[in-house]
Amino acid sequence: MAKNSSILREYWSGKSVLITGASSGLGWALTEALAPYGVTFGLLSRREEKMQELADSLKHTDSTFWIRGCDIRDREAVFAAVNDFHEHAGRIDVAWANSGISAPSSFKKWDWELIDACLKTNLYGTMHTVKACLNHMVPRKQGTIVGIGSMASVRGLPTRGVYSLTKISIQYLLESLSAELPFIQFTTIHPGFVDTPIIASNKNAFWVVPADRAADLMLHAVARKKAVYIFPFRMRMLYHIIRLLPQKLFTGGMRKFFRRAEKPELSETEKQAITSTN
Ligand SMILES: NC(=O)c1ccc[n+]([C@@H]2O[C@H](COP(=O)([O-])OP(=O)(O)OC[C@H]3O[C@@H](n4cnc5c(N)ncnc54)[C@H](OP(=O)(O)O)[C@@H]3O)[C@@H](O)[C@H]2O)c1
Structure with missing residues (x-):
């Protein structure tokens, strides 16, 4: 169990948590870190067998696992999955919209297929998850929505324009909804580089954080009800400096x-x- 776990225990114990992209990286690490808190998990991603492997490895915990193979680009499939999980769990306390892919978008390497997939996964996939879960949270006037942005949202980064825009748009989407729905907690997280398959081929990665450490930091940030959280600390400082630079x-x-x-x-x-x- 993570260090300083009293805040985590208080916030997360017995919660019903839907996580997209649980088959790998951050989603996998989050599920592992939360499992000791007796959570009712709803795990969504395309690779059902990987999520089953994860659930099997956590059988010894007090948590339970509901799994659905689902492509978050498919709006109907996401709404059906969220509704089924809601029926199974009785409520959804936290929705963690984590699924995402990267896509280079330089003029010389412009790949429409990849760009389309990036927009549909990161942007539409997040909107599908958020709206489907809010449909159940709003009548109860209770719930938490977590969106995963990126350090790449800091400004328009060379060769990463499309990925950058999908990630800043997640913050704008949640910020906008938080004005309308003050009884819902909205948290946008911008991770720096975390050691997961998505950065495996990125030669420019620096200050790389292990996935279990990242999960611990993110779970604390949500428990502390941060609206926006950037990690690690050095990356947070760099983010704010870059934002302030004149054009x-x-x-x-x-x-x-x-x-x-x-x-x-x-x-x-x-x-x-x-x-x-x-
Ligand atoms: N690692 C980093 O350095 C870093 C930094 C900043 C932000 N992020 C963000 O963190 C999130 C998690 O990434 P990660 O680092 O854990 O990378 P990862 O290991 O590649 O995991 C990506 C996850 O997204 C899921 N996914 C992708 N396309 C999907 C689709 N169409 N439908 C459903 N699920 C889909 C994948 O599941 P399936 O393939 O099974 O569908 C996988 O579980 C992403 O949003 C990423 O942009 C990561």
């Missing part, structure tokens, strides 16, 4: 970074040419 300074810095990242590897002939002239 010219930000764009200049990003252009330098982009040119460096884009610098082509020298071909063998070019390397030989340099060696022979030296």
Whole structure:
């Protein structure tokens, strides 16, 4: 069980929690971290067998697991899954809209199929989950919605424009709903780099946080009812600094970074040419 668990116990014990993207990474780590608190889980993602593997590994805990293979891009499937989970659990206390994918979107590598999948998963998938769960929470005037943004939402990052926009839009969506529904808790979390499959091929990742540590930080942030939470601490500081940079300074810095990242590897002939002239 996580350190400093009294806050966690008070907030999470006996809750009914729906998590999307529980088959991997952050969703998996969250489920593991919450399992000691006797939670009624509703786990959603496409890979049912992975979620079953996770539930089997947590059989010894007081929690129970309801699992549904579901593509969150499919609105009808999400609404049906959420309604079925609600019927099973009797209520939904927390909805954790975590499913997401990354997609590069530079001018040179513009892949419509991938971009479409990114918008539909991150943006529509989150909206489907949030709206379907709010339908059950609002009549009770009670519940918590957690949306997963990203450090990449800080501003428009080179080659990550589409991913950045899906992630900042999650914060805007929850912020907007929180004005209308003051009795619901809305928390947007912007993780820095967490050691999960989504960053496996990212050579620029830094200050990488282990997934179990990330789960612990996020569960505390929700229990403390934060509206927006950025982690780790160093990333939070960097996020606020970058947000404050005047446009010219930000764009200049990003252009330098982009040119460096884009610098082509020298071909063998070019390397030989340099060696022979030296
Ligand atoms: N790791 C990081 O450094 C980092 C940083 C910032 C933000 N994030 C965000 O954190 C969230 C979780 O990512 P992760 O790091 O845990 O990556 P991950 O290990 O790749 O997990 C992504 C999860 O999303 C689910 N998913 C993807 N497409 C889906 C779809 N169409 N329908 C249902 N579920 C879908 C996947 O499940 P199936 O494949 O089984 O469907 C998987 O469980 C994402 O929103 C990501 O953008 C991660």
